[in-house]
Amino acid sequence: MNVHITPTMLGQVVISGILSGALYAMVALGLALIFGVMRIINVAHGPLLMLGAYTTYFLYSALGINPYLTVPVSMLVLFVVGVLLERTLVFRVVDAPELSSLLLTFGISIALVNLAQLLFTSDLRAVEYLTGSWVVGPFALSKSRLVAFVFAGALTGLAFLFLGWTKLGKAIRATSQSREVAMVCGINVQRIHLITFGLAAALAAAGGALIAVIVAIQPEMGQIWTFKSFLVIVLGGAGNYPGALLGGVLLGLIEQVASLFLTTQLSEVVAYVLLVVILLVQPTGLLGGRQT
Numbered sequence: 001m002n003v004h005i006t007p008t009m010l011g012q013v014v015i016s017g018i019l020s021g022a023l024y025a026m027v028a029l030g031l032a033l034i035f036g037v038m039r040i041i042n043v044a045h046g047p048l049l050m051l052g053a054y055t056t057y058f059l060y061s062a063l064g065i066n067p068y069l070t071v072p073v074s075m076l077v078l079f080v081v082g083v084l085l086e087r088t089l090v091f092r093v094v095d096a097p098e099l100s101s102l103l104l105t106f107g108i109s110i111a112l113v114n115l116a117q118l119l120f121t122s123d124l125r126a127v128e129y130l131t132g133s134w135v136v137g138p139f140a141l142s143k144s145r146l147v148a149f150v151f152a153g154a155l156t157g158l159a160f161l162f163l164g165w166t167k168l169g170k171a172i173r174a175t176s177q178s179r180e181v182a183m184v185c186g187i188n189v190q191r192i193h194l195i196t197f198g199l200a201a202a203l204a205a206a207g208g209a210l211i212a213v214i215v216a217i218q219p220e221m222g223q224i225w226t227f228k229s230f231l232v233i234v235l236g237g238a239g240n241y242p243g244a245l246l247g248g249v250l251l252g253l254i255e256q257v258a259s260l261f262l263t264t265q266l267s268e269v270v271a272y273v274l275l276v277v278i279l280l281v282q283p284t285g286l287l288g289g290r291q292t
Contacts, residue, residue, distance in 0.1 A: 008139070011138070016142075016252075020145070021252025021253060023248070025248025027228075031200065031233055032243070033203075044085075044109040045225070049205065049208040053074075053211055053217040054116065054212075057127055060129065061125075067209065082197045082198040082202065091190070125216060125218070130143045130147060144213045175196075211225075227271075228271070232247035234247070234275060251271065
């Protein structure tokens with residue numbers, strides 16, 4: 001496929017990649033938190049994002065609330081859901097082999113998707129709130145994606161400030177580095193696990209709320225986001241929180257560049273090929289794994 005690449009096309013691709021990458025990074029940060037602190041592979045991360053999207057949709061369609069104002073509400077609702085899941089199910093596999101957590105969260109994922117299909121049906125739903133683009137010079141900036149970029153950047157920044165400067169955030173980082181040492185220092189590790197899983201679910205919910213304004217939503221939408229989140233943390237390093245930011249931006253850029261040269265179907269394959277290559281060449285990710 002021959003494509004004549006102009007500077008304007010390349011600039012548009014880079015802008016689109018960065019806008020998408022910020023959203024990927026925020027969602028993947030929650031997955032990185034869970035793996036870094038609890039050593040759990042959470043396959044249910046995408047379905048939690050889906051529930052966040054539906055929360056925003058129903059608040060907007062039923063009550064007419066500005067969808068961007070529903071972001072904190074979605075985060076709070078899914079924080080509670082995450083806490084309940086951790087306290088009733090997930091805590092049982094914290095010290096178990098990783099395959100156990102994989103199977104458990106896979107079961108939770110299936111249950112959440114089927115529950116959503118039962119309650120919401122499989123019909124596509126859309127939050128038609130902010131459409132079109134802003135034109136800046138030769139570039140077109142999608143309104144919904146630009147606002148999502150701002151929200152995702154702000155929430156990711158707040159998450160890093162929380163982890164770096166608050167007492168609870170430092171306790172989460174300490175638990176991530178060494179659970180045994182954290183316990184010796186008087187940190188309630190079970191409480192940290194509970195809060196971490198809730199925070200991860202809240203970050204996924206924020207992603208779902210923002211995505212609901214960009215694309216149509218349906219119960220199975222979370223599966224692709226689970227995969228992309230895993231790809232992001234593999235790129236940056238499993239359990240490496242700054243790595244999630246780097247991996248998200250890289251994935252966004254790679255997807256957009258691939259769309260220039262390949263058909264839609266083939267460009268989607270690039271992410272899968274990239275995952276295999278990274279695992280073969282640099283299994284610990286670009287920044288290494290499990291760092292804070």
